[in-house]
Ligand code: CUK
């Protein structure tokens with residue numbers, strides 16, 4: 001066995017050993033002595049540091065974690081919820097991809113409605129039933145997480161979803177008009193006025209949606225979308241939303257201005273060369289074409305101004321969206337560029353909003369822009385020229401406060417509460433800790449300096465610190481999200497898990513406390529929120545709730561006495577209840593060709609008294625949480641006798657919780 005494997009096993013064992021002492025101490029039956037703990041550590045072959053790390057991250061059974069991580073799931077299309085410091089996986093929230101366990105997308109109207117409404121037939125070749133989640137954005141009030149909603153994008157298909165943090169369910173998917181993909185251009189504005197999402201790969205803005213790549217520069221466009229949020233429900237309201245047309249660069253990551261820079265947004269770009277590939281047609285690959293320039297453009301957007309311009313009616317309509325054309329954005333002072341060194345990836349605004357940190361994949365530096373300098377340069381028209389589309393480019397030297405050489409492949413930056421920034425280094429497989437400037441409280445002489453560097457395993461993408469992208473980071477913990485995990489875990493086949501590593505931000509030098517495999521997804525951006533901020537969580541639904549609307553369902557059946565079957569022509573409505581351990585009615589008789597509407601209410605009020613509802617051969621699988629109503633609609637096309645059943649082991653007589661769907665031939 002490799003040493004790393006031994007260590008991983010040993011940490012778990014030590015934790016089990018240590019808990020004996022801790023629990024004993026709690027009930028007053030004695031305490032683990034330092035000597036006893038040392039014996040365990042020695043028996044496990046753990047170093048003192050490893051044993052200490054285990055104690056720092058151990059959360060006893062029945063106790064809760066202090067922080068939650070909301071993690072993108074990459075091309076699983078889902079969101080993962082983790083506890084910190086235990087690094088336990090708490091939940092997988094289905095978002096863009098159906099999930100049978102939670103009955104999402106397998107027959108229930110509510111799930112199908114979300115997925116269907118989220119796949120625009122005018123945009124997609126076929127209904128899209130997966131996504132590639134990259135950037136979550138927790139809702140904010142005054143720049144701080146408020147625990148209401150979570151937004152997350154689909155990088156593949158240019159969509160965004162809203163998850164309600166009352167019940168951790170996906171309530172809405174919006175297929176963004178005029179946008180075919182979206183990478184990391186997701187954030188909420190400081191009071192969740194808007195969820196922003198920008199396109200990644202530009203698309204043809206032509207009548208029929210087609211333009212040959214030789215017409216790329218004229219016909220293709222990027223877009224910055226400002227999606228208005230309903231403050232009651234968290235839903236996106238496209239009617240109040242607007243977009244800003246952008247040149248056909250590859251718009252990448254983005255972040256909201258806050259405090260000092262409130263009212264502004266920042267988007268990275270690369271491929272300002274506008275390379276389109278063609279390596280098999282005598283051209284060069286995108287990979288080389290897109291890295292020719294020394295600088296790409298940081299997009300600086302005045303969204304408050306954009307709001308006014310839209311209110312004045314200075315926009316065009318395009319596919320149902322109000323769009324500020326590029327020339328209007330330039331003329332009205334909505335859009336400026338600042339040069340940013342080669343092929344940047346992350347752009348992250350510091351907690352006070354003063355500094356905008358850009359990390360260039362092909363540049364060893366973090367480049368720090370100062371918002372005040374940006375404002376001054378705009379006022380003084382301190383431009384070094386315009387881009388081919390007429391967008392003014394601010395003078396690089398006038399807007400940059402400092403550059404810090406960090407290492408190879410800097411990607412993303414997070415912050416703590418002491419003026420430090422932490423940047424992931426993909427190629428170096430490390431995290432660099434460095435200082436911001438005086439506006440973050442760092443003394444002049446110590447500003448913009450590399451402080452520490454901690455190796456991670458291996459090839460880190462994103463990283464997160466506790467509330468590290470808010471106006472008030474907590475410090476405390478940092479998690480490295482690593483792409484590779486060679487040798488870290490026992491061999492489980494040729495596709496290896498991803499790897500999260502928990503780092504203690506309170507130790508000096510920085511130290512890794514724990515690591516966990518991520519076996520079901522490839523996370524990109526994640527956010528870490530203090531658990532006690534999730535104040536809107538509910539434990540059970542009010543009886544008869546439709547989770548999609550969070551109101552009482554018109555189809556609720558609150559007592560088995562009200563269960564019934566109503567036939568109108570060849571439409572059959574079945575009002576059914578589920579409780580331990582029976583469905584009422586448990587025999588449903590329909591005829592071939594009928595349209596069947598099942599309205600099932602779980603009338604339990606006990607937390608966690610969940611039932612399932614599965615119909616074989618009809619591809620139906622629902623999950624009914626206590627109080628929940630689900631609607632299931634299908635055509636009775638297949639005749640026969642189908643034994644529906646509760647798919648959740650709910651009670652001693654769970655196996656008896658079943659019934660018959662009889663579809664009689666015509
Ligand atoms: S991204 Cu994947 S490592 Cu989509 Cu924010 Cu950088």
Ligand code: CUA
Nearest residue numbers: 646648650654
């Ligand atoms: Cu209800 Cu099993």
